[in-house]
Amino acid sequence: MTARTFRLGDANAESRQIEATLPLTAPAYHALFVRSYTIEGIEPYLRHALLRLGLRPHLAFGGYGTFRQDLDAISVSKAQPPLDAVLACWTIEELDPDFGRPDWTVSRVKDELLDLFECLDRAPARSILVQNFIPPFHSESGASRDSTREGIVHLNQFLREEIDKRGPRFSLVDCARLASQLGEEAALDPRFWYLAKAPYKPALLEQMAAEISHIARVQFGLAKKVLVLDCDNTLWGGVVGEDGLAGVQIDGHDYPGKAFQDFHKAILRLARRGIILALSSKNDERDVFDVLDNHSASLLKREDFAAWEINWGNKADGIAKIAQRLNVGLESLVFVDDSAHEIALVRQLLPQVTCLQTPEKHWLLPSFLARAAIFDTAPVTDEDLARTQLYRDNRQRELGREGVSNLEDYLASLQTVAQIGEATSRDVPRIAQLLLKTNQFNLTTRRLTAHEVEEMIASAAHAVFALSANDRFGDIGLVGVMIAERRGTVIDVTDFLLSCRALGRGLEFALVCEAMRQLISRWGECVWRAHFLRTLKNLQTNTFWDMVGFSVECEDEHGKYYILQGEHDPDLMPKHIKVIGRGQ
Amino acid sequence: MSEINRRVTELVCDVLGTDNFAVGPSTPRDAITQWDSLKHIQVILAIEDEFGIEFSDVEIATSRSIDDLLNLIARKVDK
Numbered sequence: 044m045t046a047r048t049f050r051l052g053d054a055n056a057e058s059r060q061i062e063a064t065l066p067l068t069a070p071a072y073h074a075l076f077v078r079s080y081t082i083e084g085i086e087p088y089l090r091h092a093l094l095r096l097g098l099r100p101h102l103a104f105g106g107y108g109t110f111r112q113d114l115d116a117i118s119v120s121k122a123q124p125p126l127d128a129v130l131a132c133w134t135i136e137e138l139d140p141d142f143g144r145p146d147w148t149v150s151r152v153k154d155e156l157l158d159l160f161e162c163l164d165r166a167p168a169r170s171i172l173v174q175n176f177i178p179p180f181h182s183e184s185g186a187s188r189d190s191t192r193e194g195i196v197h198l199n200q201f202l203r204e205e206i207d208k209r210g211p212r213f214s215l216v217d218c219a220r221l222a223s224q225l226g227e228e229a230a231l232d233p234r235f236w237y238l239a240k241a242p243y244k245p246a247l248l249e250q251m252a253a254e255i256s257h258i259a260r261v262q263f264g265l266a267k268k269v270l271v272l273d274c275d276n277t278l279w280g281g282v283v284g285e286d287g288l289a290g291v292q293i294d295g296h297d298y299p300g301k302a303f304q305d306f307h308k309a310i311l312r313l314a315r316r317g318i319i320l321a322l323s324s325k326n327d328e329r330d331v332f333d334v335l336d337n338h339s340a341s342l343l344k345r346e347d348f349a350a351w352e353i354n355w356g357n358k359a360d361g362i363a364k365i366a367q368r369l370n371v372g373l374e375s376l377v378f379v380d381d382s383a384h385e386i387a388l389v390r391q392l393l394p395q396v397t398c399l400q401t402p403e404k405h406w407l408l409p410s411f412l413a414r415a416a417i418f419d420t421a422p423v424t425d426e427d428l429a430r431t432q433l434y435r436d437n438r439q440r441e442l443g444r445e446g447v448s449n450l451e452d453y454l455a456s457l458q459t460v461a462q463i464g465e466a467t468s469r470d471v472p473r474i475a476q477l478l479l480k481t482n483q484f485n486l487t488t489r490r491l492t493a494h495e496v497e498e499m500i501a502s503a504a505h506a507v508f509a510l511s512a513n514d515r516f517g518d519i520g521l522v523g524v525m526i527a528e529r530r531g532t533v534i535d536v537t538d539f540l541l542s543c544r545a546l547g548r549g550l551e552f553a554l555v556c557e558a559m560r561q562l563i564s565r566w567g568e569c570v571w572r573a574h575f576l577r578t579l580k581n582l583q584t585n586t587f588w589d590m591v592g593f594s595v596e597c598e599d600e601h602g603k604y605y606i607l608q609g610e611h612d613p614d615l616m617p618k619h620i621k622v623i624g625r626g627q
Numbered sequence: 628m629s630e631i632n633r634r635v636t637e638l639v640c641d642v643l644g645t646d647n648f649a650v651g652p653s654t655p656r657d658a659i660t661q662w663d664s665l666k667h668i669q670v671i672l673a674i675e676d677e678f679g680i681e682f683s684d685v686e687i688a689t690s691r692s693i694d695d696l697l698n699l700i701a702r703k704v705d706k
Contacts, residue, residue: 051641
């Protein structure tokens, strides 16, 4: 690990600069540290990391060891706006004063942690981040068993299990891993631990801040979605157009072939987590597919890629086309290439794309993406596992479109079936994910957590509708969400979104028609309200409510506020979509 | 103002969240409300980081103004 990325002075200077130009619409990130030691030193690093994500940080610190009081205080005050994160920072010493004595065991710390987890679970925050403990760097017992170390390792395992058990709102800040990467000297500060209860050096605080910002990146829907890969000297050694199928280096029993093959494994692990793969290569298409289809050592196959631009044109154009074809914003793309020239070109022409040059030392290639820490881990859903297939089906649909000249005929030929109905708790992970990730067709861009969605499903005053679809090319999955809230005789449509992979076939109208119909039969005739809240990416939904039949009641710099008394446009329901109930 | 003086003043002001004019080089930190013991650690850490030096416990306890810090830095950076 590189020791330090930013000196404090430089980080502060850049923070001031970003803050001065941050748009007014930048979302706030309200966080409270509940802690047993001095963690204030993290503030400038965390501010910097959050500002670089385009978030406006508001950081607060609780008292020393007053976890319960601080958590009670936010529960009682019903903090407004709600906290985006509560961060629990603790040391074993503070949880159990007997730590370090010869007869110390983990039991008291475990009881204390379990009780604190219960308090954290009740905290009204959108995410709960918990740090683990740093095992000692030295052994007092030489080669024989070290019960202190074993105890700490056991406690870390216990923390991991508690976090997993309590669902996606909880995340781990893995200080044990960060400290071991940095080494004792760079991570720990015994001097300030004894002088001021501040145990960590700036390098570790900076890494903790980075981890926290990665969790925030997922929480605010800013995570990377697509990995665009070069081919020659990135996916294999050599140039396939010159060296031929037999000449490229990718064999698992050779150097550097094995390094490239291990890189394939790392890429496949990312795909498994839902990252979409694409290719950008200056080559003849058949040469590239010759390797992917026919080279027995190539673990990556043609089916693993959702899109490709293999030609002699400029890569920036190709990458822009890939983004367009996959219906994602350029800022969700990561481009990987071995050529400094290509990286520089794409960086200049498409500054929103994250560009990474592969290391010259081949042995560093397999771990290169993990070290860049660019793809964040959100809980994996079934949709993630099938995502590339879903995008490939879309490609088939696009190709199908070319054969049918008239759009209506084309849409009819898809034989789309939409299942629309109230969501169940089984749908919650996917709905939370869509609320988080959908930027383009999202009317209010409210990033609700799984926990909040779960509460709405259970609440009598809320209705959460889900739309799943399939057509003759395959299953499209759960791609639409509408959430409504009833207040007296008013039904307020607070959230409405459609996944970008389902755009362009009128599913949004099917969802709104059917959900409104079901709501009227549940709640009776009402006045409808709806909103369009403007972001940099949702402009295409600007007139959606007008098309449904709503009228603008007022408008301000944030967006438009709509009202509808009576019924929606009678011709709204698309004729080419067959609507059935969910679970049918 | 020397370059080192400028950098130190800026770091102190950053940590304290105050503007440059409120803190003079010889203003004792007892007289500056924001400069409590917690902020003092952050000031020390920031300066150590900026200049690649390390203060002893006594030096941390006895440095009471920007001037004191500048003297310590001068001694350590010269060596």
